[in-house]
Amino acid sequence: MSKVIVSISMSLDGYIAGSNMSSKQPMGENGERIHDWMFKTKTDMDSDVIDEIWETAGAVIVGGRTYKVAISDAWRGSSPFNIPAFVITHSVPEEIVKGFTYITEGIEKVLMEATVQAGAKNIWVMGGADIIQQFINAKMVDELQINLVNVLMGKGVRLFDKINIGQVELEKQRVIDSTGVTHLKYRVIK
Amino acid sequence: MSKVIVSISMSLDGYIAGSNMSSKQPMGENGERIHDWMFKTKTDMDSDVIDEIWETAGAVIVGGRTYKVAISDAWRGSSPFNIPAFVITHSVPEEIVKGFTYITEGIEKVLMEATVQAGAKNIWVMGGADIIQQFINAKMVDELQINLVNVLMGKGVRLFDKINIGQVELEKQRVIDSTGVTHLKYRVIK
Numbered sequence: 282m283s284k285v286i287v288s289i290s291m292s293l294d295g296y297i298a299g300s301n302m303s304s305k306q307p308m309g310e311n312g313e314r315i316h317d318w319m320f321k322t323k324t325d326m327d328s329d330v331i332d333e334i335w336e337t338a339g340a341v342i343v344g345g346r347t348y349k350v351a352i353s354d355a356w357r358g359s360s361p362f363n364i365p366a367f368v369i370t371h372s373v374p375e376e377i378v379k380g381f382t383y384i385t386e387g388i389e390k391v392l393m394e395a396t397v398q399a400g401a402k403n404i405w406v407m408g409g410a411d412i413i414q415q416f417i418n419a420k421m422v423d424e425l426q427i428n429l430v431n432v433l434m435g436k437g438v439r440l441f442d443k444i445n446i447g448q449v450e451l452e453k454q455r456v457i458d459s460t461g462v463t464h465l466k467y468r469v470i471k
Numbered sequence: 472m473s474k475v476i477v478s479i480s481m482s483l484d485g486y487i488a489g490s491n492m493s494s495k496q497p498m499g500e501n502g503e504r505i506h507d508w509m510f511k512t513k514t515d516m517d518s519d520v521i522d523e524i525w526e527t528a529g530a531v532i533v534g535g536r537t538y539k540v541a542i543s544d545a546w547r548g549s550s551p552f553n554i555p556a557f558v559i560t561h562s563v564p565e566e567i568v569k570g571f572t573y574i575t576e577g578i579e580k581v582l583m584e585a586t587v588q589a590g591a592k593n594i595w596v597m598g599g600a601d602i603i604q605q606f607i608n609a610k611m612v613d614e615l616q617i618n619l620v621n622v623l624m625g626k627g628v629r630l631f632d633k634i635n636i637g638q639v640e641l642e643k644q645r646v647i648d649s650t651g652v653t654h655l656k657y658r659v660i661k
Contacts, residue, residue, distance in 0.1 A: 441483070449625070467621060
């Protein structure tokens with residue numbers, strides 16, 4: 282059955298990007314450190330985790346800022362996704378990119394559209410932090426996959442900054458102990 | 472050789488206690504959830520992790536607030552530790568407790584005294600968050616043991632709130648995948 286999945290890389294101290302994100306540094310200051318496990322120190326276990334996400338996802342959702350700094354500017358004119366991709370945004374950009382659907386009516390609308398497109402596959406909420414927090418607070422997330430990176434960033438963009446629904450219980454489903462990262466998978470108990 | 476160890480339980484969203492810590496609720500509001508793995512859901516793996524800390528520690532260091540709310544009030548008149556215990560405090564309390572040494576000259580002084588007492592065993596920096604942050608920022612921590620609990624607390628006392636020495640690289644040494652908690656052990660690279 283189709284699930285709503287968050288899968289994101291986070292430093293041990295809770296950051297998913299560095300400070301001062303911009304088109305020139307989409308991951309913020311020194312933020313690329315958080316993704317080293319996908320490139321510099323990648324193991325077969327890490328590859329499997331990445332492949333699994335792509336193979337099981339039928340649609341992907343990104344926030345407006347992530348789209349702007351990471352996708353629209355860095356990969357101008359083409360979608361990096363081979364599945365339907367949805368952008369939650371305040372206004373549809375003038376220059377639209379093939380493969381993206383722009384949604385201005387918020388997370389419930391985007392989830393409805395993404396669910397139709399995903400079919401039996403999962404809906405992957407990619408980020409940024411604001412969008413993930415909105416999905417968690419709306420109790421729409423079924424599974425939380427945290428790729429916990431062996432570093433303290435000290436500052437940057439926190440993943441869990443505005444969770445406002447009290448304690449959220451998690452059921453651990455899997456731990457993969459790779460080299461530069463620990464892949465944690467939790468079911469969110471609703 | 473003697474190492475300086477931080478070993479502490481933390482929710483997936485980075486909290487080591489709830490909000491509004493007091494003598495009546497030493498772990499803050501709902502903060503005892505963070506320690507459920509030691510009681511309610513304890514496995515043999517969890518017991519081994521706890522035993523290991525106690526067996527390898529030759530001295531323990533706590534901050535003034537932790538001492539006040541958790542130890543002086545909750546366990547009035549007796550130390551819960553069977554090893555020398557040091558309290559970092561602004562002033563020596565009127566009512567002193569046997570087994571504790573009160574240090575008013577800061578973390579370097581306390582580490583010096585604890586090192587002498589610990590001999591070849593480890594020095595365990597127990598908390599709270601402020602003291603752990605001071606030790607990390609002073610580059611005095613050799614090993615970080617995080618017992619990562621399957622819950623989002625939403626609010627409370629964050630462990631990594633004031634790390635101000637830039638990125639701190641960690642080398643993962645061990646992952647123990649228990650039921651309610653994941654025991655992560657890292658060497659701090661200096």
